[in-house]
Amino acid sequence: MAELTREVLIKAEPSTIFALLIEPGMQSWLGTDVEFDPRPGGIYKVNVVGDHQALGEFTEVVENEKVVFTFGWNEPGHPIPAGSTKVAITLIPEGDDTLVRLVHSGLPDDAISDHENGWQFFLDRLATVAVGGELVESGELPPG
Amino acid sequence: MDTALKAIADPKRREILRLVWSSEMPASVIASYFHGVTRSAISQHLGVLRRANLVRERRDGHRRLYVANVDEMTRLRTFLDQYWSGGLDRLRTAAEAAQRKKDNNNG
Numbered sequence: 382m383a384e385l386t387r388e389v390l391i392k393a394e395p396s397t398i399f400a401l402l403i404e405p406g407m408q409s410w411l412g413t414d415v416e417f418d419p420r421p422g423g424i425y426k427v428n429v430v431g432d433h434q435a436l437g438e439f440t441e442v443v444e445n446e447k448v449v450f451t452f453g454w455n456e457p458g459h460p461i462p463a464g465s466t467k468v469a470i471t472l473i474p475e476g477d478d479t480l481v482r483l484v485h486s487g488l489p490d491d492a493i494s495d496h497e498n499g500w501q502f503f504l505d506r507l508a509t510v511a512v513g514g515e516l517v518e519s520g521e522l523p524p525g
Numbered sequence: 526m527d528t529a530l531k532a533i534a535d536p537k538r539r540e541i542l543r544l545v546w547s548s549e550m551p552a553s554v555i556a557s558y559f560h561g562v563t564r565s566a567i568s569q570h571l572g573v574l575r576r577a578n579l580v581r582e583r584r585d586g587h588r589r590l591y592v593a594n595v596d597e598m599t600r601l602r603t604f605l606d607q608y609w610s611g612g613l614d615r616l617r618t619a620a621e622a623a624q625r626k627k628d629n630n631n632g
Contacts, residue, residue, distance in 0.1 A: 385602075385605055385606065385609070387606075387609045387610055387613055389613040389614070389616070389617055391616070391617045391620050391621060392621050392624065393620040393621055393623065393624035394624060394627075397620050397623050397624045397627060398616065398620045400623070401616060401619050401620055401623065402616070410612045410613075410615045410616040410619065411612055412612075429608060433548065460601060461601060481613060481616065481617075483609055483612075483613060485605060485609065488602075488605070
């Protein structure tokens with residue numbers, strides 16, 4: 382199972398950030414809300430891109446510290462179905478600022494390693510070939 | 526290989542590839558992202574990308590739909606990277622604004 386981590390340092394107190402994390406609104410930080418009930422067992426539905434919808438359940442909501450929810454697509458047959466992965470957001474005070482750490486775990490294993498993902502990976506490979514280098518792997522483009 | 530390199534040498538074609546990286550789009554929607562570029566020019570770009578095997582084309586009635594020809598997991602992974610980065614950026618902007626307001630009220 383693969384995992385993705387993103388961190389951002391925010392010039393704000395944990396309580397300020399926490400309030401926004403659990404604030405329902407048409408346009409929340411997650412996307413456009415359809416449904417948003419941020420308490421353990423509560424469900425959210427958010428439109429993430431076009432007509433695609435993410436669906437999940439809040440499993441842990443600890444005031445000013447942590448929010449954990451399941452994450453997946455509300456679509457039959459999707460490789461990441463609803464409930465299949467977990468997102469944990471932790472608020473870590475750092476002086477006057479707060480480090481927000483997002484860990485998305487339980488993702489299906491990728492064909493490629495964590496730091497070599499997607500678009501950047503693809504462009505890097507093309508750039509390598511463009512300057513006359515050789516690809517270590519299959520040599521086929523695009524990956525997959 | 527040459528075909529793929531030539532295909533992405535053009536900035537507009539790279540932009541098209543980005544647009545269809547995580548979800549399939551009809552040619553008309555792709556064209557709507559480009560101002561001052563004719564629909565037929567976009568079709569030509571799509572043709573170059575398709576011949577280079579960088580996008581897949583699918584017909585749905587009169588529409589032609591395009592999506593980047595990458596492994597599904599690679600595409601999802603890229604999407605999630607951008608999704609969470611974008612979400613945290615929005616959170617930061619909103620939180621820093623809220624904090625400034627709080628500080629001003631207290632000070």
